[in-house]
Amino acid sequence: MTPGAGRSSPGSRGTSLRRPERSSGFFIPDIADSVFGEGWRPPSSEFVEAARWMHPQLVNPAGASGVRAAFAEGGRVPHVCLADALQPARAEAVHQALGRARFVPHHHAPYPLSIARREEQEPSALMDFVQWLGTQAAADYHAWLVGSPQRLSPRQVQVSRMGVGERFPTHVDTEDEGLAVVYNFTRPWEARFGGVLVFPHPSGTWDELRIPPMFNSVFIFRSRGVPHAVTEVTPEAGAHSRYTVTSFFLAEG
DSSP states (O other), X not given: OEEOOOOOXXXXXXXXXXXXXXXXXXXXXXHHHHHHOTTOOOOHXXXXXXXXXXXXXXXXXXXXXXXXXXXXXXXXXXXXXXESXXXXXXXXXXXXXXXXXXXXXXXXXXXXXXXXXXXXXXXXXXXXXXXXXXXXXXXXXXXXXXXXXSOEEEEEEEEXXXXXTOOEEEEEOBSSSEEEEEEEOOSSOOGGGBOOEEEEOTTSSSEEEXXXXXXXXXXXXXXXXXXXXXXXXXXXXXXXXXXXXXXXXEEOO
């Protein structure tokens, strides 16, 4: 498990996903210890389930403290990007299942991409992963991982596929407080293929963050009121698809 990295658009300052341009101050490092006391551990239920999927360092309090620090330092949009997020065998099984999944066009016409509806799929590692992401245990785990000071609940899990010519136009997912968690299962991926998750700077003159869809990476960000988009998948991608599994964990009430 290692921090990912990305850069802003040409001509602008580089944006490190671990060392941001400025901190938002919304999240603070090690908030779990500061709120619940040193040595606090997540409740056993989400710890056990998370351990079935996640890289061992991401269910280890020592490893999680580094994730919290990176998230807290994420700049205007608190975020962290991690490579090798899932155990390798789990990531591969989900990737293989994505290749067999049934996708349909997104129900919202302005979004030219495809989604896999859970009720239309056969049992698979993908559906097991989706089921876990839709639980309160998963919400508690991801909140613990980044040090969220709020109780979060699962709101939606979306499985997406993008091919040549498809993109996700600039949009805002939610005005509720919480987290968006994007697991990437694209293999192979090259810069020339496009399909990059981008966060435009409020000035509109450059991209504040650019997150490539590297296989078995996860990108977690504070989702409230944040415009973002996915760039068009280019013809160079050929038959390769961009696969993501995105879960939203939002504040209750």
